[in-house]
Amino acid sequence: MFKDLNPILHSQLRLAVVSILIxxxxxxxxxxxxxxxxxxxxxxVQINKLKEAGYIEVVKSFKDNYPxxxxxxxxxxxxxxxxxxxDLQTYLNIKK
Amino acid sequence: MFKDLNPILHSQLRLAVVSILIxxxxxxxxxxxxxxxxxxxxxxVQINKLKEAGYIEVVKSFKDNYPxxxxxxxxxxxxxxxxxxxDLQTYLNIKK
DNA sequence: GTAAACTAGTTTATTTTATAAACCAAATGA
DNA sequence: TCATTTGGTTTATAAAATAAACTAGTTTAC
Numbered sequence: 001m002f003k004d005l006n007p008i009l010h011s012q013l014r015l016a017v018v019s020i021l022i023x024x025x026x027x028x029x030x031x032x033x034x035x036x037x038x039x040x041x042x043x044x045v046q047i048n049k050l051k052e053a054g055y056i057e058v059v060k061s062f063k064d065n066y067p068x069x070x071x072x073x074x075x076x077x078x079x080x081x082x083x084x085x086x087d088l089q090t091y092l093n094i095k096k
Numbered sequence: 097m098f099k100d101l102n103p104i105l106h107s108q109l110r111l112a113v114v115s116i117l118i119x120x121x122x123x124x125x126x127x128x129x130x131x132x133x134x135x136x137x138x139x140x141v142q143i144n145k146l147k148e149a150g151y152i153e154v155v156k157s158f159k160d161n162y163p164x165x166x167x168x169x170x171x172x173x174x175x176x177x178x179x180x181x182x183d184l185q186t187y188l189n190i191k192k
Numbered sequence: 193g194t195a196a197a198c199t200a201g202t203t204t205a206t207t208t209t210a211t212a213a214a215c216c217a218a219a220t221g222a
Numbered sequence: 223t224c225a226t227t228t229g230g231t232t233t234a235t236a237a238a239a240t241a242a243a244c245t246a247g248t249t250t251a252c
Contacts, residue, residue, distance in 0.1 A: 001131055002112045011210075012106065012187075016098045019187045029229070035097055042211055044231060049209095060230095065219060067229055085188050091108075091115045092181050107239075125201070138240055140202055145238095156201095161248060163200055 003087040006080055008053045013038050013046045018081050021056060021073040029069035047071060055080055099183040102176055104149045109134050109142045114177050117152060117169040125165035143167060151176055 009015050016036045020027055027035075033043050047069075050056045055077030059070045073081075105111050112132045116123055123131075129139050143165075146152045151173030155166045169177075 002108075002115075002133075005108050007209090010106075010108065012098075012101050013210080015187050019098075019189070023189075033229095037098075039212070040230060041213075041232080044229095045210080048231095065228095067218085069230075088184070088188075091111050092184075093115070093119075103238090109239080126199085129200095135241065136201060137203080137242075140200095141239080144202095161199095163247080165201070 001090065003090050005087055005091075006084045008049060008055065009080060009084040011046065013042060014050055015084075017043075017046065017050060017071070018055060018073065018077060021071060022078065022081055026070060026072045029071070032071065050077070053080075097186065099186050101183055101187075102180045104145060104151065105176060105180040107142065109138060110146055111180075113139075113142060113146060113167070114151060114169065114173060117167060118174065118177055122166060122168045125167070128167065146173070149176075 009018060013036060016038075017032055020032060020035055029040075029043065029047070032038075032047075033040060036043065038046075047056070047058060050071075051058050053076075054074060057072045057074055059072075061068050061070070105114060109132060112134075113128055116128060116131055125136075125139065125143070128134075128143075129136060132139065134142070143152070143154060146167075147154050149172075151170060153168045153170055155168075157164050157166070
């Protein structure tokens, strides 16, 4: 009946990050922070979890002398997100 | 951009319970346990949280000599669920 | 009639998560 | 130069989910 929801994506902040990355393909840490209203610490932790899960790719470099962290979604990330959205439907089945 | 998700509903088990109660209006503890595949302990805890939030009503009685716990959704529960589903859309906006 | 197994839960303890607070290294500005 | 800001990370704390243990009673089998 109810499909298990991917716990990595069933988190408000991680879901927001993946949601953004699905549409923009690439985003800076600061951009994600602004769009999600997350604290830097929280975002840092959650980005690492997404990276460890293989859902995003993180590239660190420097831009205008400042450190810069760029995140991109991976094919696994896209797939996991689509699966999550599909699974979620079973919980929201008011639309019949 | 991203609306905050109701933390009481953003939980797999509680969401499943509310989802069921939205469609059946009334359900026994044992029925919910079977449908959600939850352990009794976990279900007991989560039912209490939903009750404390005012999202469900819990009536205890006896049936065939055994204790029986019946849960029903409240108007606030229905409203919170609908709001949650709506808020969730902002995270899933792949459909444009 | 009494021990073993089962029903229907609750409570407590443990693990996992989420979040906040504190920190770091470097850059900028007064 | 030293206080502030940027762009983070690490560590500590709070909250949540989950499991394990327990309660209270019932049924079944001897």
